[in-house]
Amino acid sequence: MSNSRRTIVISFSGIDGAGKSTQISHLQASLQDMRIVKLLTFWDDVATLKHIRENAGHTIFSGDKGVGTPEAPIQRADKNIQSPWMTCIRLAMYFLDAISLRRKVGAALHFEADVIIFDRYIYDELANLNLENAIMRLYARAMLRLVPAPEVSFVLDADPEQARARKPEYPLEFLHSNRDSYLRLARLHDGITVIPPMPIEEAKTEVMRYVLCKLSSRDTENDEAEKHLELQELSDASRLNRGSYQ
Numbered sequence: 001m002s003n004s005r006r007t008i009v010i011s012f013s014g015i016d017g018a019g020k021s022t023q024i025s026h027l028q029a030s031l032q033d034m035r036i037v038k039l040l041t042f043w044d045d046v047a048t049l050k051h052i053r054e055n056a057g058h059t060i061f062s063g064d065k066g067v068g069t070p071e072a073p074i075q076r077a078d079k080n081i082q083s084p085w086m087t088c089i090r091l092a093m094y095f096l097d098a099i100s101l102r103r104k105v106g107a108a109l110h111f112e113a114d115v116i117i118f119d120r121y122i123y124d125e126l127a128n129l130n131l132e133n134a135i136m137r138l139y140a141r142a143m144l145r146l147v148p149a150p151e152v153s154f155v156l157d158a159d160p161e162q163a164r165a166r167k168p169e170y171p172l173e174f175l176h177s178n179r180d181s182y183l184r185l186a187r188l189h190d191g192i193t194v195i196p197p198m199p200i201e202e203a204k205t206e207v208m209r210y211v212l213c214k215l216s217s218r219d220t221e222n223d224e225a226e227k228h229l230e231l232q233e234l235s236d237a238s239r240l241n242r243g244s245y246q
Helices: 020-031 050-059 084-108 122-126 134-146 160-166 172-188 200-245
Strands: 008-013 037-041 115-119 152-156 192-195
Touching (some): 008 020, 008 122, 008 200, 020 152, 172 192
């Protein structure tokens, strides 16, 4: 039996503490009753050499492990280390991750799912680069051509001070530069939708409005594809019947 359903891929990106997990949980819960939703996380499902990367920041740079909370802040040392040699290593790792992501998206499109949500995407890695540098922008464009673009790509913009208060893991200076990189990346790549800083409930409404609009458009495309397939099958059957009488 032919299956004309087309899966929508949605990604959420943004600085640490921007509220990605909150928005993803709300979107999942809102769609669960009417759609089959699959969640993939970039770190768990896509990133390569995870064990080495997890230990490098702690072993080499004496950074903390774990997740920071207002009650228990930590000081991580990984993507905020911007030395030239770390940038070279980062470029190699991000290329491997891009290949992995390309394969993962290809495989995910065969899932029995209407919506696939990515918690972070290649954008979150490219935003760790100095995109004011022309060579880094050239590299970013190459990675964007290599990786399939989601139908909906959200960057949740956030005030760095408020984000760090929610999730204290990185120096404030880094969060400011990281935010600038996300916004620069959004200007570099037309497929990114930036949700500006706003109260959580308003952001939920904005995300849902955009996703439902995209789903409605996709449902219309699916209906038209099904009608076209039915007409094609009727046409083929008619030709066969005419042939049998000749």
